Amino acid sequence: MQLPKGFRFAGVSAGIKSRAGAKDVAMIVSDLPCTAAGVYTTNQIVAAPVVLSRSRTPSSSLRGIVINSGNANACTGLQGDLDAAEMTRLAAACVPNSNGLKADDFLVMSTGIIGRKLPMNKIKSGIELAAKSLGPSDGHFLDACDGIMTTDAFRKTAHRNVATSHGSHAIVGMCKGAGMIGPKMATMLAIVVTDAPIEATRAQRLLQAAANRSFNCISVEGHMSTNDSLVLLAQAPSAKHPSLNDADLATFEAELTQLCIDLAKMIPDDGEGATHLIEICVHGANTQADADAIARNIALSNLVKTAITGGDPNWGRIVSAAGFAGVPIHPKRTALKINSIPLFDAGEPLEFDAKVVSESIRSSKLTSIDLQVGLGPGSATHWTTDLNTEYVRFNSEYST
C-alpha cells in the first residue's frame, strides 16, 4: 500500500471499550498544514463532535484528526460540547514538536454508545499515548483503522494511486460501520487521506460529489446516525506543490469516488447478520435524483430485503416499491432483471424459471437488481443488505 506522504497515523487502546486491549483512540496528523473537507449527518439530533468538526471544515490549514470509539458523545448536552473541544485541545498539545499547534487545528470524531458522558480521563491518556505512537507505516495506518471500529466484523480500508501531470499521488481511506445506531453501537465514520495538493473549496466539492455516489447510496436499515461523518485530508497546495489542474482534478475525482464506493460497499457487506449484499441499479429515471429516490425506496423495503433472504425472485415487491418512491416512472416501459435474468418487461411479468433465479440468489453473497423505468437518462446504484432473523435477533435481544 502506498501511503500519502506527510501524514502519520496511530491507534491505541485507552480502555473506553469494555473488551481489554481493544483499540479505541486513533489519530491522523499532517506534518504541514493540510486541506480538510467534511460531509456530515443531516440528522437534527447531532453529536457534539459533528457540530465541532462541521464548524472547522472546509479548511486550508488543518493539522489532523482525533477519533475515539466506544462512546459517541451524542445526546450529552453542554458537557458533550466541552468534551469534544477538549479532545482537540489535547490532541494539539500532545503531538510531538507541537509548538504552536492549536485546538482549532484538529477535527474530532466519536462513535459508540449514545447518551453517556465521555470518560475524559481515559480519553486523555489515550490521546497522549496515540500522539507518542504516531508513525507513517502501513502498521500505523492499520492501527488507526482498528481504533475507529465498533461492531465491525472486519477492517475496512481502500487505497488507490492517481497519476497526474505532477507525478503519482496516493489516496487511502478507512471507514467503520455495520449498520444501525443505538445505545450499544452506532454510526458510519470514514476518513480519506491523500498527498495530492488540492485547495479547500475544491476538496469540499469533490468530497460531497463522491459521498453522493457512495456513502449516501448505502443502507442497512436506513436509520441515519447522530454521528455519521466523512472527512478528506489532502496536501495543501504550495509554491512547490501547486494545486492539481482541472484535468488532474477530474482524474482525482474519479479515483476518489471509486475509493469511496469501495469503502461504502463494505458497510452493508458487513451488515449485522447480513447474508446478502444487494446492488440496486436503476436506469431510465428523469434525473439522477429521481433514480436515487427509486433505488433508495427499493433498498429500504423490508419486503424486498426478506425476499432476497428467502431466495425468492419476487418481482412484484421490487416493481411496486419503485412505484411509490414519489418520483415518476413509466409503468408500461418498466423492466426488471435479477442477476441479469429478465423477470418483468413492458409492465407485465415474463415467463421465467423461478428455480434458476432462486438458485442464482442463494448461491452468491451479491444479488444484483437491475430496474429500467423507461423515462430518461437518470441512473443510480445503491447497496443494501437482506433482512433476516439474525438481524432481528441482533437488534431486539440487546437491552439498554
Place this chain on the structure above:
Amino acid sequence: MQLPKGFRFAGVSAGIKSRAGAKDVAMIVSDLPCTAAGVYTTNQIVAAPVVLSRSRTPSSSLRGIVINSGNANACTGLQGDLDAAEMTRLAAACVPNSNGLKADDFLVMSTGIIGRKLPMNKIKSGIELAAKSLGPSDGHFLDACDGIMTTDAFRKTAHRNVATSHGSHAIVGMCKGAGMIGPKMATMLAIVVTDAPIEATRAQRLLQAAANRSFNCISVEGHMSTNDSLVLLAQAPSAKHPSLNDADLATFEAELTQLCIDLAKMIPDDGEGATHLIEICVHGANTQADADAIARNIALSNLVKTAITGGDPNWGRIVSAAGFAGVPIHPKRTALKINSIPLFDAGEPLEFDAKVVSESIRSSKLTSIDLQVGLGPGSATHWTTDLNTEYVRFNSEYST
C-alpha cells in the same frame, strides 16, 4: 349492530382461493342510486380495478361494489383492464330486478396474488351466486367481510350510530389487511356504508379527511400496495331525505373518522407475526403534516420496531429517527415517554428504571410512544407493528 337501511350484502365461495369453501367474492348493493366516494393507492404501479373504480368516484348515482379476494388483478396488462370492467358488467347484470343497471353503476376491488390473470369463469359464477345471496342481515354483512379477507387472522369490522337532526343513522365498515404486498397476498381494502344522506363531493372530502387520520397513519412495513382502496357508500340525498346540514355533517365526520381509526388500527394489530401494536403520538411539530412525517419515520424504523420486540426502552433510536424525518424539530426541547414513563427531556436522557419500562413493554400488546418536539401546534398519531423473527420468516420463507 344497526345496519344502514337500503343496502344488501353477500359473500360467497367461488374457488378463487385454494382453500376449499373460503369466501372470495363479495357484493354490496344499494336499493336506490347512492353516493360513492373513494380514496386509492398513489402507487404508480396500480391494479386494473383501482384504475376503474377511481374513474367512477365520486358519484351521486352508484348502485354497488363487487369485490374478489385471492387474485389482485394487478400487473395483468390490457386483459386485466377488460376483466375489471367485465366484473362490474356481470354485477350489474346479475343483481335481481337489475332492469336498467349498467356496468358503470358498480365499483370493483380485487386483492390477492399479483401478476396472474383473473380466473374469469370462477369470477362469473361467484358473482352470479353472490347476487342471488344478497340480503340485509348481520349474517349477510359478515359474509361480505369474509369474502374480502386474505391473510387476515381475524375479521375486521366496526360500526357506529350518528344522531342527527333527522334521526339516527348507521355507519358500518369492513376492512382487510395484515401488512405486506406480494405475489402471495396483498393490500388494504376498506368499505364503509352509511344510510346518512350525503352529497357526493362532500362525501369525497369527508372520506379523504378521515383517511388522512386513519388508513394513512398505519404501517406494517410501509410498502404501499398496488390495490389499496377505501370506498364510502352513502344514501344519496333526496326530497324525502335531504343532505345532512353542516352541524350534522361535522358530527358525522367525527364518527366516520373514529370508525376509520378503529378499522385501521386492526391492520397493524393483525400484522404478520406482530407481538406489539405500537401507537406513536407526536406533538409540538410546526404543522400536522410535519407531525405526520416524524411519526411515519419512527413507525418505519426497523431499529425502533426491533427495540420494542425486545422490550428495550431504546430512546436513542426513537429520538434519532425523529431527527432525520426531514422536517424541523427543536432538539433541546425534545421529550420522550414510553408507556407514559419519561425517558428523555430537554435534549438529554433522564434517569429511569430500565427494568420497569421494559416490563411495561413486555406485559402489554400495546406500546405507546409519546414524543414532544418543542416547536408548534402540529400533532399526529400513527400505528405500526414491532419487527420480529416471525415477520421475517413469514416474508422470506415463501417462494414465488
